[in-house]
Amino acid sequence: MMMKTIAFRPRRWLASTALSALFMATAPAFAVTPADTLVEGFAIDDIITMDPGEAFELSTAEVDANIYDLLVRFDLADTSKVKGDLAESWAVSDDRLTYTFKLKPNLKFASGNPITAQDVAWSFERLIKLDKSPAFIIGQFGLTGDNVTEKAKAVGPDTFVFTVDKPYAPSFVLDCLASGVASVVDKKLVLEHVKPATPSDDYKYDNDFGNDWLKTHTAGSGPFQLREWRANEAVVMDRNDSYWGEKAKLTRVIYRHMKESSAQRLALEAGDIDVARNLDPNDLESVAKNGNIAITSAPKGTVYYIGLNQKNEKLARPEVRQAFKYLIDYDAIGSTLIKGTGEIHQTFLPKGVLGELDENPFKLDVAKAKALLENAGLKDGFSVTMDVRSTQPVTGIAESIQQTAGEAGIKIEIVPGDDKQTLTKYRARNHDIYIGQWGQDYFDPNSNAQTFASNPSNSDDSKNQTLAWRNAWDLPELTKETEAALLEKDSTKRAAMYRDLQKDVLDTSPFAFLYQQIEVAGLRSIVKGLKLGPSFDTNFVGNVSKE
Amino acid sequence: MADRGAGWAAAFFASVARFLVIAITTYLGLLVVTFFIGRVIPIDPVLAVLGDRAPASVVERTRREMGLDLPLIEQFYIYLKGTLAGDFGRSVLTTNPVMDDIRRFFPATVELATLGTLIGSVVGIPLGVLAAVKRGSAADQIVRVIGLIGYSVPIFWLGLLSLVLFYAKLQWAAFPGRVDIAYEYSFRPVTGFFLLDSAVQGQWDVFRDVVRHILLPASLLGYLSMAYISRMTRSFMLNELAQEYIVAARAKGASETRIIWGHALRNAAVPMVTVIALSYAGLLEGSVLTETVFSWPGIGLYITNSLQNADMNAVLGGTVVIGSVFIAINLFADLLYRLLDPRTKAQ
Numbered sequence: 001m002m003m004k005t006i007a008f009r010p011r012r013w014l015a016s017t018a019l020s021a022l023f024m025a026t027a028p029a030f031a032v033t034p035a036d037t038l039v040e041g042f043a044i045d046d047i048i049t050m051d052p053g054e055a056f057e058l059s060t061a062e063v064d065a066n067i068y069d070l071l072v073r074f075d076l077a078d079t080s081k082v083k084g085d086l087a088e089s090w091a092v093s094d095d096r097l098t099y100t101f102k103l104k105p106n107l108k109f110a111s112g113n114p115i116t117a118q119d120v121a122w123s124f125e126r127l128i129k130l131d132k133s134p135a136f137i138i139g140q141f142g143l144t145g146d147n148v149t150e151k152a153k154a155v156g157p158d159t160f161v162f163t164v165d166k167p168y169a170p171s172f173v174l175d176c177l178a179s180g181v182a183s184v185v186d187k188k189l190v191l192e193h194v195k196p197a198t199p200s201d202d203y204k205y206d207n208d209f210g211n212d213w214l215k216t217h218t219a220g221s222g223p224f225q226l227r228e229w230r231a232n233e234a235v236v237m238d239r240n241d242s243y244w245g246e247k248a249k250l251t252r253v254i255y256r257h258m259k260e261s262s263a264q265r266l267a268l269e270a271g272d273i274d275v276a277r278n279l280d281p282n283d284l285e286s287v288a289k290n291g292n293i294a295i296t297s298a299p300k301g302t303v304y305y306i307g308l309n310q311k312n313e314k315l316a317r318p319e320v321r322q323a324f325k326y327l328i329d330y331d332a333i334g335s336t337l338i339k340g341t342g343e344i345h346q347t348f349l350p351k352g353v354l355g356e357l358d359e360n361p362f363k364l365d366v367a368k369a370k371a372l373l374e375n376a377g378l379k380d381g382f383s384v385t386m387d388v389r390s391t392q393p394v395t396g397i398a399e400s401i402q403q404t405a406g407e408a409g410i411k412i413e414i415v416p417g418d419d420k421q422t423l424t425k426y427r428a429r430n431h432d433i434y435i436g437q438w439g440q441d442y443f444d445p446n447s448n449a450q451t452f453a454s455n456p457s458n459s460d461d462s463k464n465q466t467l468a469w470r471n472a473w474d475l476p477e478l479t480k481e482t483e484a485a486l487l488e489k490d491s492t493k494r495a496a497m498y499r500d501l502q503k504d505v506l507d508t509s510p511f512a513f514l515y516q517q518i519e520v521a522g523l524r525s526i527v528k529g530l531k532l533g534p535s536f537d538t539n540f541v542g543n544v545s546k547e
Numbered sequence: 548m549a550d551r552g553a554g555w556a557a558a559f560f561a562s563v564a565r566f567l568v569i570a571i572t573t574y575l576g577l578l579v580v581t582f583f584i585g586r587v588i589p590i591d592p593v594l595a596v597l598g599d600r601a602p603a604s605v606v607e608r609t610r611r612e613m614g615l616d617l618p619l620i621e622q623f624y625i626y627l628k629g630t631l632a633g634d635f636g637r638s639v640l641t642t643n644p645v646m647d648d649i650r651r652f653f654p655a656t657v658e659l660a661t662l663g664t665l666i667g668s669v670v671g672i673p674l675g676v677l678a679a680v681k682r683g684s685a686a687d688q689i690v691r692v693i694g695l696i697g698y699s700v701p702i703f704w705l706g707l708l709s710l711v712l713f714y715a716k717l718q719w720a721a722f723p724g725r726v727d728i729a730y731e732y733s734f735r736p737v738t739g740f741f742l743l744d745s746a747v748q749g750q751w752d753v754f755r756d757v758v759r760h761i762l763l764p765a766s767l768l769g770y771l772s773m774a775y776i777s778r779m780t781r782s783f784m785l786n787e788l789a790q791e792y793i794v795a796a797r798a799k800g801a802s803e804t805r806i807i808w809g810h811a812l813r814n815a816a817v818p819m820v821t822v823i824a825l826s827y828a829g830l831l832e833g834s835v836l837t838e839t840v841f842s843w844p845g846i847g848l849y850i851t852n853s854l855q856n857a858d859m860n861a862v863l864g865g866t867v868v869i870g871s872v873f874i875a876i877n878l879f880a881d882l883l884y885r886l887l888d889p890r891t892k893a894q
Contacts, residue, residue, distance in 0.1 A: 034729055045856065048598060048639065056600050131608075133601035202608045215642045228732065231641040232852045233844060236732055254728060258842070263723070266715045272722040417589075420857045423599055424591040441600065465603040 032271045037252040038527065038544055040275040041264040044257045045232050051214035052183035053123075054132040058439060058536040061180050063235050063255065065537040068183035068220035071101050071120065071160070072174055074443060079534050080354045080491075082174045086115060086184060086221075087160075096167035096489060099177075103158040109186040110218075110225040110240040117154030122187040124152035124162075126209035134181040137442050141165060141173065145204065171354065171491050175444030180537045185210075186219035193217070223248040223542035232257050237541075249529070249545040268293060268522055274546070275530065276522040280392060281339040287522045294525050298532035299343070301350045302439040302517040303448070304394075306401070308510035310472040312384065312432050315510065319376035323369040325362045325512045327405045332364075337393040337400070338515055345516035347502040348452040352534045354491065355445040355498030361506065369408045381409020386433040387426065389419040394435050397514065427465070429472055437517070438467065443535050445498045446486055452511060453501050454482040471510050478504060559885060566878045570871075577870045578630060578863075582623055585859040595639045595857040626863075635864030640856050645864035648849060653868065654739030655725060656838070656845030660830035662742075662765035667772025668823055672812075674773065675780025679788060680807060690777055697774025702833075706767055706840035713763055720763040723842035727756050764841040768834065772826045779822045783815035790814075817888045824880030828873045 033039040046057040052064050073085040084090070087101040107115035127135050128148040142165025143151050151163045164173060176182070190210035197208045210219075218226040221244065224237035235255040239248045256273060258264050264276035265283040269290060279287065287293045308315040308324060315321070325346075334344045347357045373379060388398040395416070402412040412433070417425075426434045440447040455468035455475055462469055481501055488494040505511065519532050519539075529543040585592075593609050601609075610616055614625065629636060635645035678690040713720040721727065725741055726734060734753050736744040742761070745754040787793065788811050796806050835847035842848070846865055853861035 037728070039728055045852065046598065048596070049642065057598055131605070133597055133605050135605075136602050202611060231638075232848075234731075256728070263842075266710070267722060270715065270718065270722070272728075418855065420590045420594050420855075421588075423594060424589055427591070427594075439600075463603050 033274055034252075035546060036250055037254060038250050038275065038541060038546065039254045039256055039273045040277055041258040041267055041273040042255045042275075042277040043259045044235060044255050045259065047229065047231065047235070049215040050218055050226060050229055051132075051211055052180055052185065052220075053127045053130050053135070053209075053214070054211060055180070056133040056441075059235075059255070061535075061537040062539045063226075063229075063237070064180050064183060064218075064220075065222070065539070066224045066237060066253070066541055067218045067222045067226055067240075068180070068185070069115075069222050070178060070180075070182050070184065072178050074178050074533075074535075074538060076533060076538060079352050079443065080171075082178045086120070092170050096170060097164055099162040099164070099170075099173060101160045101162070103160070104244070105158070107221065107244050108242050109189065109221045110242060111186055111189045112242060113186055113188050115184065115186075115221055116157050117160040118157075119187045120160045120184050121149075121152050121154045123183065123185045125149055126185070126190075126211075127181065128152075129205055130209055130211055131203075132211075134179075134441070137176050137179055137181045141168070141176075166487060167489070168486055169489050169491070169494050171494065172444050172446055172486055176442050179442035181442075183220065185214070186221070189219040190214065223540075224253060227252075246542070248542040250541075253541050253544075265522070268524065271524065274524050274527050277519075279341075279520055279522050281337070281341055284340045284520060284522065292525050293522050294527075295520060295522055296530060296532060297340070297518050297520045298534060299351050300439070300517045300519045301353065301443065301535050302437055303345060303348060303350055304342070304397075304435070304437050304514045304517070305348075306386075306512045306514065307426075307431075307434045307436055307467065307471040308512075309429060309431050309433070309470075310474070310510055311429060314376075314378060314382050315384065315432065317376040317378075318508065319372040320378065321508070321510050323372040323376070323408065324405070326365040326369040326372070327408055327410070328362070328401055328512060328514065329364040329404050330360070330362065330514070333397055333400055333514065337396040340518065341393075341520055342515040342517050344514070346506065346513045348448045348505055348511070348513060349445055349498060349502060350440070350448075350516045353440070353443065353445050353448075355495040355502075357499045357502040359503075359506070362512075364404060366404070366407045373408060373410075379409075381411065383411040383413065384432040385413045385415050386435065387415050387417060387422040387431045388435055389422050390416045391419070394437075398435055426470055429460070429470055434471075436467070439536065445495075446482070449482045449485065449498060449501055452509070453505050454479040467511075468509075473510050559882070562881065562885065563878075566881070570874045570878070573874055574867070574871060577867055578627065579623075581863045581866050582626055583619075585863060586619060586622070588857075590857040592639075592857055592859055595859075630867065635867070636860035638853065638861040638864075639858045640853060640861060645861050648861065649846065649864060649868050651739065652844060652846045652849045655741075655843060656831060656834055656847060658740050658742060659761060659765055659768065659837070659843060659845060660827060660834055662761060663768025663830050664772050664823060664827045666765060666769025667776050667826060670769065671773035671776030672780050672819070675777040676784055676807060676812060678777065678781040679784030682785065687781075690781070694774040694778050697770050701836075702767065702771060703836040703840050705770070706764070706837055709763060709767060710840065721756070721759040723760075723840075725757065725760055725844060726753065727760075730756055764837050764843055768830050768837055771833075772830060775826050775829075776819075776822060780815065780819065783818055784811055787811040787815050817884065820883050820887060821880045824876055824883070828876040831876070832869050832873055 044059040047059050048057065049055050050060060050064065052068055055064060070085045071087040072082040075081045075083040086103055086107060088104040090099060090101045092099055103115065103117060109115055124138065125148050128139055128143045129145045153161055155161050193213035194207045194210045195212050197203065197206055199206055216229055223240055223243045225240045227236040227238045229235045234257060237253045239251045258267065261278055261280040261283045264278055265287055267273045268276040268287060288295055308321060310316040330344045344360055346360045346362055349356045373381065386398055388394055398414050402414055405412050425431050438451065451466045452468060455466055455473060456464045456479055458469060458472060458474040468475060478501065485494055485497040488497060521530065521532060523530055526547045528545050528547060533539050592613065592615065593606055596609055597606060614622060633646060638645050638648055641648050674690050678687040681687050730753050734750065738744055741757045742754065745757055793806060793811060796810055834845060835851055837843065838845045838847035839851050846869060850862055850865040853865065
């Protein structure tokens, strides 16, 4: 009886709870991205610094390429050649030791300061003296903190001279100068922001060459300048109105950090982003059906491979190395797991690089693999572990290999981990099998040849920890051949040397190359002019516009 | 009377002292555990600073610069000394001092959790009262089922589901984040509480946009908190409604409205303070998943990102701050309880 008389007003609280729902329902319709701004959904969590003298990550390479200029840049029409960027012309001395660059007239930084050969020389000086991760790309020409001011110097306001220690192939030197590490920074502006440093055994200088400031600021002359970088949130670039070349069409470009492919797809379909940069095969397929969305793609210089650690005596047998190459179902991987985002590629030089070799001799062949294992004295197979990052498509590929290898009696135990975890293990050479991805350090065949086909010292404390070293592959002959290719001045001959190297690696290496990455972007059809380049530092946005 | 007052004050200060001892011990424990977990996990912190492609010589040098070649105990001593001075080191990821980052990210979490708790209380208390008053009825069952879902369904799943429904399909909710891109780089917050900042600055379009962004994640957190609050309200109310003073009030002819809202709820309100405070603390620390799903730039997302990038200074700093806040809210609830409940004064 009591219950009946209770003056509780269900309607009242129903109304109040419904209010919040109503609030949502009456919210205005969707905000589209501003007309003068390009918004890209992009996984940018790899960025750790914006300083071109320190940055070595794929996302930063793209951002910095839109902010900084170089002496020379790749000719996108033919990536085996370079063309002048800040440099109007250059000459190589007969002994191939001296490179003289003449700058274009009336160049300006985003700050308004003029660009002189002094800026170029100082950019090289700070790069070598800071000696951060990418510095070796220029340092490998014999530059050290002690000699850099002599080897990279301005001999006039518009003339810069670069001296190398050996008669390298000019294509190799120019390719390295065309990489982001050789970005020209605004000396005057950066000097206003240097911080004092305490000299030590590791670092001999009394200041930081603006490194701390340049982590989050930029001092370049490209079509854009950095407005803001918030780690794992966004990179915002504004148009550089004093750019010496053709001005960017949009006033602002925002890279918004979004890691998940599905989230990028949702945002792209809803119009909250203009471009989605990390779509996986499934999402790619469904956005391709959407009439408002276009797809663009380009093969990239990143290759995926499995590495067999030669410290494991079973994996070190030549027949076992060979057998693994026949135990991968390349066709199945190509048609499902990497469809649209990669193509099967079994050599270490990605397509588009001088000396590329387009040969895919291996197919899944369990019988052949079994015969090889029998020759190796492992008729009944064996057990190994495989370290795998817990991300797609790597996990899927690992499972596929686990299954096909199992058919030949090789039991693979997959050890999943965060990429930093698996990398730590890989770098310490504690793995059996590792699935890796490798992007070129610079757009020249030497970059990948050096890492996959050279290992100057196989000792645990080697200073030269190439991927061949990480897999404990001792290869003195190929190491010599890799060095020799660097000094070959004739590009045709040089290319032939790299093709030979790749054939040897195909046959004997503990690497089974799986595929080359194809970079894909889904974009709203109002976006015009977006073209992905062959490398991560050739994805330019200056030419992009919105209708 | 004087004696009782003095006794209460003594008890009050004793509990503050006891709390401080617990807080300091907990804080130290938190530091030790997080620090050593950070060092034991099989991730090389140098990787976080340099990325994968750094040459071996640079890796070696950086290891020395970071003091990672020192004995573990020495590293901990250096770390402890820093934290006592409020210095948690620099975040590798954002390159800022960790404390600066926390100052930027924490208000976002507080704003979200506060709104979540508000929604949870405003909806949960009446629901709990309804369930208690109509005990055993269909309404009671419905409230219990709603609560059960809130307890048992993982929040990230609910979050994803609500995003698909309200963002992707119905297009009611805004894109994940705190504010639209159109405002993101023009609006300059002062306190970091966007609702407050935009209102104070009179930027009502920004305010509306912020509301549009916060409503979905806050409702989700509100739902969680509502599930807890309604269940506790129900049980406190049942307890009160069975008391003799209710019978007495009813005998005196008091209206049922007055009995429920005036007498029973008022007495149930005291333990409810603790419940709401605990729920609030729970949302502050438990917002990690919600923030990840909704790209909400709060302390939870900060810690998650840092963890994924082996940015241990940031993880340690964030954990310690959240832990400290959790401890503080507990103390606050405890003290408030003592202030509000006359019975604790009498003891």
